[in-house]
Amino acid sequence: MSAQRTRVAILGAGLIGIDLIDKIQRSPYLDCALVAGRTRQTAGLRRAEQLGCATAPHGIRSVLEQAPFGLVFDASNATAGHWAYLEQATDTTLIDLTPARPGLAVVPTVNAQAAASCRHIGLVSCGGQAALPLLHALAALSAPTYIEVAATAASASAGPATRRNLDEYLATTSAAISTLTRVPEVKVLANLSPARPAPPFRVAMTLLADTRGLTAAHVVRTAERAAHEVRQFAPGYQLTSTTVGDGQITAAVEVTAASARLPRHAGNLDLINAAAVLLAEQHTRRHAKDTR
Amino acid sequence: MTKTRTRQIILHDPTLRDGQHAVRHQLDAAQLTAYATAADAAGVPVIEVGHGNGLGASSLQIGRARLDDRTMLTTVRAALTHSRLGVFMAPGWGTSTDLRTAVSLGADVVRIAAHCTEADITERHLGVVRELGAEAHGVLLMTHMASPDELAHQCARMVDFGAQAVGLLDSAGHYLPSDVQTRITALTQAVDVPVLFHGHNNLGLAVANSLAAVDAGATIIDATARGFGAGAGNTQLEVLAAVLERTGHPTGIDFRRLLEAADIAETHLMDTPPTIDSVSLVSGLAGVFSGFKKPVLAAARATGVDPVDLFFELGARQAVAGQEDLITEAAQHLHRTRQHTPKERTAPHA
Structure with a gap:
């Protein structure tokens, strides 16, 4: 293992930012060198300090002042892109978790290799992170003509940015699914559940395809294999059902948070953050190899 | 006012x-x-x-x-x-x-x-x-x-x-x-x-x-x-x-x-005006979205479970409108658990 960890900065100290700190601190490859919020007074920044991180109040300005960083995670609510500043002034790589989800849309087990030469990596939404590993594998198996995804998150696990940007959530998630499965017709539905106790993050998928010649065992095996790969970095990811027949394949997954910093129902946040940190580690290791 | x-x-x-x-x-x-x-x-x-x-x-x-x-x-x-x-x-x-x-x-x-x-x-x-x-x-x-x-x-x-x-x-x-x-x-x-x-x-x-x-x-x-x-x-x-x-x-x-x-x-x-049949009554009692009735009856038929049991199961899970994907899964769950506790009830045919 390299003795030197990569210096990383986090923009944003909300629920996502704080959980990112925890995941980065557990990583053998990353060093959380700065958490930049918008003002000094946020509870999030105080929490970050308690966790032993240096903090700064001026967002992207603070990051630019304290550069260089090997990687920057954008977990802010910014709709105006921080990427423009970072691209001009630094040679850092940005891992983007903002609601607009710009950058190359990535799901680790599906297209991480495409991120290798990319300096602006966008995480596909949590719904896409949960659905795409299975959809990608099942689409390769069945050449579907239509894909539908219904994601249900616990009320408490959806932050204000997600709530304000549900239209974008649906649009970016369906676009990413369409691109990565090469199925043109995709529909995404999203629910926020008021149930108490809060239920785990749940994503149900349906693919319309020619199912003649597909056995249930084959579909289950394919789905289980995809789920197993995700569990390597997000242990709370579980396949709960699969069906096949009559021109239709269905699968559903539930995701609970395995992180110490998140309530159990916030599997959506745990999954997208785990994906972001995994991509960061892969990037760092690649970079270390290149410069050795 | x-x-x-x-x-x-x-x-x-x-x-x-x-x-x-x-x-x-x-x-x-x-x-x-x-x-x-x-x-x-x-x-x-x-x-x-x-x-x-x-x-x-x-x-x-x-x-x-x-x-x-x-x-x-x-x-x-x-x-x-x-x-x-x-x-x-x-x-x-x-x-x-x-x-x-x-x-x-x-x-x-x-x-x-x-x-x-x-x-x-x-x-x-x-x-x-x-x-x-x-x-x-x-x-x-x-x-x-x-x-x-x-x-x-x-x-x-x-x-x-x-x-x-x-x-x-x-x-x-x-x-x-x-x-x-x-x-x-x-x-x-x-x-x-x-x-x-x-x-x-x-x-x-x-x-x-x-x-x-x-x-x-x-x-x-x-x-x-x-x-x-x-x-x-x-x-x-x-x-x-x-x-x-x-x-x-x-x-x-x-x-x-x-x-x-x-x-x-x-x-x-409509074929017939709506009535409060047994399934709809249970749906209201269990606090489940009324729009689930048709898909619940279909899932009950497909799995052979009682739609009344299925509505109570969905109520216990606090399923909300838009979560129709839970219906089949809850029916399969009941079907599996019923293997262990056999009950002589058949689903009505709609």
Whole structure:
């Protein structure tokens, strides 16, 4: 293992930012060198300090002042892109978790290799992170003509940015699914559940395809294999059902948070953050190899 | 707010939207035209049309509609001379694009819906409706799952976002009149815009609950011809109109013509008018979305479990509208557990 960890900065100290700190601190490859919020007074920044991180109040300005960083995670609510500043002034790589989800849309087990030469990596939404590993594998198996995804998150696990940007959530998630499965017709539905106790993050998928010649065992095996790969970095990811027949394949997954910093129902946040940190580690290791 | 008994009540008619649940969203253009023409002639103030779950909701998950949103709106718009055209949209199922299309096709009254504790997802879309110049209503779904104070707080937020009327859908048909009284009273104290109520008849109380809502200060009440709607059906429009007449609340509707419209609904839209069958009664008792009835019966048949057991299971899981994917999974779960505890009950054939 390299003795030197990569210096990383986090923009944003909300629920996502704080959980990112925890995941980065557990990583053998990353060093959380700065958490930049918008003002000094946020509870999030105080929490970050308690966790032993240096903090700064001026967002992207603070990051630019304290550069260089090997990687920057954008977990802010910014709709105006921080990427423009970072691209001009630094040679850092940005891992983007903002609601607009710009950058190359990535799901680790599906297209991480495409991120290798990319300096602006966008995480596909949590719904896409949960659905795409299975959809990608099942689409390769069945050449579907239509894909539908219904994601249900616990009320408490959806932050204000997600709530304000549900239209974008649906649009970016369906676009990413369409691109990565090469199925043109995709529909995404999203629910926020008021149930108490809060239920785990749940994503149900349906693919319309020619199912003649597909056995249930084959579909289950394919789905289980995809789920197993995700569990390597997000242990709370579980396949709960699969069906096949009559021109239709269905699968559903539930995701609970395995992180110490998140309530159990916030599997959506745990999954997208785990994906972001995994991509960061892969990037760092690649970079270390290149410069050795 | 004045609570005199002569207060005018606006009857809002979602026969051609909520009724879609009873026919798996399969109404055709001739059916829409027949009912919309008759309801318009009766002077029904607002006629709402769409997929059962509103704009953008046609899907494998919730059920695919026979007609697309655009065709439904164009068809009903053409049939209306005086009545205003209503639509319904829940963020997460539909989007701002759907709203823009609907208003451009002539929607006058737009309902933006969210589950009972999720009003903040309506901020963007209520703003879009206001910007488009249509009348914006903010409505909460599955409202039996939240307290009166919480509902009042959520409705006040929707008013802040631009809603010109706010209110509650008893999506599961779970309320008693006293529940409605408490909740509508809390709303009227919290907001200064008209308050609305939308009942379902699973416990046989839709008309009584609507009257309780009026007594507590609601001025917009949803009701459908013959109660055509999800599960045990909605508040029956022609009955409510008669009851409001007797209690001294003018509705501005031509009662004889409303009876004709209700007859047309019965002959043109449905095989049989909704009844409170055993499954619908259990659905209301368990607090499950009324629109789940058809998919629950289908899943029960497919797995051989009792739909009554399935509704109680879904109630225990607190499934909400839009979570139809839980139905099959819950049925399979019951099927598996039933292997260990055999029970001599068979699913009815619908």
